[in-house]
Amino acid sequence: MPTKVLLQAVKRHAARFPDDFMFRLNAEEFAALRSQSVTSNAGRGGRRYAPYVFTEQGVAMLSSVLNSPRAIAVNIEVMRAFVRLREAIAGNQELARKFAELKRRVTRKLESHDQAITGILKAIRELMAPPPEPKKRPIGFAVPGNK
Secondary structure, three states, X not given: OXXXXXXXXXXXOHHHOOOOOEEEXXXXXHHHHHHHOOXXXXXXXXXXXXXXXXXXXXXXXXXXXXXXXXXXXXXXXXXXXXHHHHHHHHHHHHHHXXXXXXXXXHHHHHHHHHHHHHHHHHHHHHHHOOOOOOXXXXXXXXXXXXX
């Protein structure tokens, strides 16, 4: 199905595509898209207008507008791609949760190790300190009452 036919079908059913289902790229996004595509040349044909972009809901809505067997097959594959993308994101969130838990556990262990190391260093410092001078005992006998 040519792009022109798709756009005509979308325009005929514009009420089915609110802004959160479909929108046009702005000039900056369109320029970035054009710079990534070596076949699109503004001076020699190519796309002259910013393309429409469909969200997941917009792609689902396309299936109600387009009825050719090819359009339906493409729509099914796109929906499957969205499901795989969602699963990948969920997997990344699970991984992030596991990393956060690991970080908490390591932090707790480091804190307890820090306390133990501090205690060891304190004991080493005490052992390294010179012993106190022993008290000198007076020479001779102490007589009671005499100091």
